[in-house]
Amino acid sequence: MAHSKASARKAEDGAALDRILTMEVARATERTAVAAARLRGRGDEMAADAAAVSAMRRELARLPIRGTVVIGEGERDAAPMLWIGEEVGTGKGPAVDIAVVPLEGTTICAKNLPNSISVVAVAEAGSLLKAPDVYMDKIAIGPGYPEGLVDIDRSPEENLNALAAAKGVPIAEITACILDRPRHARLIEAVRATGASIRLIGDGDVTGVIHTTEPEETGIDIYLGIGGAPEGVLAAAALRCIGGQMQGRLMLDRPEKIALARAMGITDPRKVYTLDDLAKGDVLFAATGITDGNFLQGVKFGRNRITTHTVVMRSSTGTVRWIRARHTHLDKFEA
Secondary structure (H helix, E strand, O other), X not given: OHHHHHHHHHHHHHHHHHHOHHXXXXXXXXXXXXXXXXXXXXXXXXXXXXXXXXXHHHHHOOOOOEEEEEEOOOXXXXXXXXXXXXXXXXXXXXXXXXXXXXXXXXXXXXXXXXXXXXXXXXXXXXXEOOOOOOEEEEEEEOOOOOXXXXXXXXXXXXXXXXXXXXXXXXXXXXXXXXXXXXHHHHHHHHHHXXXXXXXXXXXXXXXXXXXXXXXXXXXXXXXXXXXXXHHHHHHHHHHHHHOOEEEEEEOOOOHHHHHHHHHOOOOOOOOOEEHHHHEOOOEEEEEEEOOOOOXXXXXXXOOOOEEEEEEEEEOOOOEEEEEEEEEOOHHHHOO
16 A cells, blocks of 8 residues: 555656646746846846845745755855755655756856856756766767767767767867866867867856757757866756766865765765766756857846746656747746
8 A cells, every 4th residue: 555655646746747847947947037137247246146046046935846956056054045955845746856056157147148047957856966066077969879979088089089970070070069267278279189179168068068969050069078067967957858968077186075975975986977877767957048049048128028038848758848938027027
């Protein structure tokens, strides 16, 4: 009897994830994006991030879930809201993991540059990697290639040559997306030495990874380099829904980082995480544009309405919904 009840509860939770949360999660990123967009281009990164975090927390509190933040704003002692381990939701509904970056591309938003988004992933409890707030080395490509085509332990030359061969093009027609950081100087040199092109981005590596899934639209074939571990888990959640390959390795280069990871259950500091290690099970992913980009358009403010552009994905069905919404009840977007 107990087993039957547990099975029924699991089925009910899965149905609730599909029936209720798809639009509710989209609403959360929409309202968070609007809060951040009110401060875009004003040069105040902290104010924009604070507005986004506050809006996201408010919206997550309204969701019919028993949610636990596994990827958030950092450890409890360092983050006043959406800290790792914080419980969110109404306390009724499915038990879920929450991975959230309320404002992906803080500097981008402050400068009103392309590709700033608000992003959240919701998955069955225990499905998302509980990663500490450290850096992660990453490699990602889009769908349609043989499994294991690229590997994080191979050289950039080996990976780029393999990708070019699989795509059937000269390596000069391959473009790698890399964060524009001093730490990537040697990686950039190695990629350019192969004859491949590079798209340097100032921020926003969740979007950078997602761009590999539509190279004909974005011009990006592969993502390489070191970015945030939280963003790595969110990018993996998106790839679980739309396809692709990804590997990541946490950059645990100091004793305190190793201790932090061990406290979160990570015992092998050199472990290479596959896509299924980072995000598994049934995953919902939603992102709303804050500034204009080639993935999502930014929030548009009109006299009597606000327009948002959102993508919502689900891994179990492979569904991708693009939502261009016009909001006329402007009071709903106020804190």
